Every structure is written in structure tokens, then in C-alpha cells.
Amino acid sequence: MTLHRRLVDWSLAGLLVLLPALVLKASLARGTASGMDTAFLRITAPLEAGVSWVVEGVGGLWNHYVWLVGVESENRELRDENDKLRKQLAATTRKAFDVEALEDLAVVKRRTPADTMGARVIGAPLSPQFRVIRIRLDRGEGDVAPGMPVITGTGPVGRVDRVYGGYADVTLMSDVSSSIEVLIPRTGGRGMLTGLGKPDSYACTIGWLEKQANPTSKVEIGDEIVTSGLGASFPPGLVVGKVSKISRDDGMFQRVEVEPAVDVSRVRAVEVLLAPPPPPDPDAKTKKRSEPAFGGKPL
């Protein structure tokens, strides 16, 4: 190799080294990718993406099916943590359910003028013959007596049957021995709601529902049924349920089936009405002069 050719060779090599120096300076000054960089990247990026896809696939196989060091212990830890979280979730759900029931009771208590006592449901009905739930009374033992109505925020539940200490059995309104005076507000018809004692539902029936003279006041499916207040047990106006079936219609009376408003299977807390609400004051609207607080009356 002659000196001349060697000089040319090294000069070209020097230029080739100088070229990236200039490119670097230009790219740093510009701050963004040049058109050539973008074009090269457009060509090479799919290749890199393809290689990355293949490598990740192989890596995934390796990690998921071959390299399983520590997976067992990690699984055990995760299972323990999962168990712990499940327990926490169950406890939280239970608490939320209780809080919801208590909030419901608080609303009932505020709305009900009568004296009431809160109670928690501690036993579900087990016998198909007797539709009874057992409740634990919140306070006092002597205040609750058999026959007292038991309600929730959505409507009546039944009546107290037996009381023993701080506990009581409540005969549900779906029990055959239960009877509640009811009224259909739309038609004005009255009747006695009794339980059907069905094993698969809490359905009730009104055997002799009075029909009014007006033919348009015939009971229809979906009609709302409320307590009438007669019998001085349940306060009037409590929604009992809705007519679900009309099983007989013989001129003067109708026989209907009622779907209760209260889902007894979900009831967790109830209110026992200790005393009937006070009767309405007949002189409520008349103005009365109040008695002087001190001193004698003027002659």
C-alpha cells in the first residue's frame, strides 16, 4: 500500500469519524429527530417490535412454565392474604348490613309516634308449620308483652307471641294464626289479613274483602294494602304489601293473595310497638287560652 493510498484511506476514515461528530452537534442543537432518523426508525421499529414480541412470548413461557422459583411461597402468601381479606370483607359487609338495619330502625322510630323498642332478629323460622322469628330485645324485660305489634321501616312484620327474659318470639303475619286489620286505600275496602303458612313464601290472604257499591272500586292486582288502625294494635297507614292474586270474586266479597312489603328473610332488626299511638286530639284546631303559670286566676 503506497503512502498516498494510505493517506487517502486515513483521510476518509477521519471524515467518517467527523461526520457523526457533526451529526451529533446538529441533533443536539435541533433537539428533535431529523427526517432521516424518523425514516430509519419507521423502517427499523417494526423489526424491533417483532423481535420484542417473540422475546416476550418466549420470556412469558419461561417465566410462567419453567422458571417458577418462589411461586409456591408467593402463592401461599397470597392465599393467606386472600383469606384475611375475605374475612375482613365478610365482617365489613356484616357491619354494613347491621348499620343499614339500624338506620332503618332509627327512621321508623322517628316516624312512629308510639313508644317503641328496638330488637335484633337472632333466629329465623325453622318450622314450616309456625312462621316465627326470635328476637333479642335491646332493653328491659318487662316492657314487652304478647300481642304487641312488630314493624320495620318497610311495614309490619307480625306480633309478639311469647316473651322470655330479654328475648321474644314473633309470629309473622304470614303465619296462619296471624290476623291484621287492613284497608285498600284506592277502593276503601276493608278486610282481615291472615297468613297462608306457605313453606316457600311469606304470602298472606284477605279472605273476605268488602267490595264497595261502586263497580270501579274492584280490587286489582298491584293494589297497595295498608293497616287500617282498627283493633288498636298496628298504627294506621303502614304499608303491608300488594295484591298479588285475586282468587275469588263473588259479588259482595273478594278473596285476594297479598305479597308482603317486608322481606322477612332479610330482616335483621325490628321495632316492637310498646304502646298504641295516642288518639288524635279533637280540639287540636281550636284555639285555647293557656292557663297562667303562676298566681291565682282572675275573678
Place this chain on the structure above:
Amino acid sequence: MRTATLVLVAYFSCVIVGAVWRLMPWAIHDAVPDLGALTAAYLGLTARRNVTPAVGGSVLLGYFVDLISGSPPGLMALVLGLTCVIARAIQQRIYVRGTTMAIAFSAFVALVAGLVAFIVRGSYHVATASMAVELRNLALVAVATGAVGPIVWRMFRRIDAAYARTARERDAALEGLAP
């Protein structure tokens, strides 16, 4: 043609390493082998009479590495060009043969390339990390490059052997004798 093949193979290797290395466990993903520097050094060491193709190939590979790694275009091209020139300068004084020598020389090449890159970045006012971090990275890269060096060296020699015109040239290439 030989240089183009080496550059293309090195480029594909860089792409594969880029895809594979981020999946590596522990701190290995910080220790990326400097395949570009190894290729540039190999091109410089095995440059025949003309040095231009080796430097050109190194610069082109450096540009590709810039595009893959996201460094400013021209940075690695300049670094690999200079690495190739340095390798060409020591061509007559060094003979890479055997696994130990290949590991040591590969680590040395990574150190030199890292040093050159540091100087270039400094001279172009490209942001650098603290000295401790730079030294740690340099050490990790040197170790990783040393670890993969023998494989890369063998692969390049096989490519050289494939381009040999005679059996003697082929044997020489496989032995690592500079042409």
C-alpha cells in the same frame, strides 16, 4: 460485504439484547453488554489494508445503536468510530485468543468505549449522572461485555470464516489471526 454482514448481525444482536435484557431478573438488566463497542473493536482489530470500511461500518452501527437506544443521533456513532480507530491502532500489538483473553479484551473494550462516551458527552455538554453512578454503570457494562465477549468473538470469526476465499484464510479467521 463482510463488514456489512458484521454490522447487520451486530445490529440484530443489539435489537435482541435490547428486547431480552429488560426481562432479566435482579440487577442484571442494568448490566447491558456493549455489543456495539465489541463489534467496532472487532472491525478495527481485523481491518485489512483499508481502514475506511471498518470505520464506516462502526459509524453506521453506532448510528443504528443511537436509534435503538434513544441517545442523541451521532453520539454512539462517534464513540464507535473512535473505538474502531483505537482498536485499529493496537491491531499489531494485541492478539485475542482463548476464552480468558476474549473476556479480558471485551471488558477492556467496554471500558474504553465507556470512557470515550463519557468524554464525548462531556465535551458536547450532554447531561451526565453523578460520577459514582457513571462508574457503577461502567463497571457493570464491562462485566456484562466481558461475559458475552467470547460468544460474540466466536460468532464474528465464523462470519469471517464464511467470507474466506481459501482454506488457509478460513483457518486463520477461526483462529483469530488478523488478516
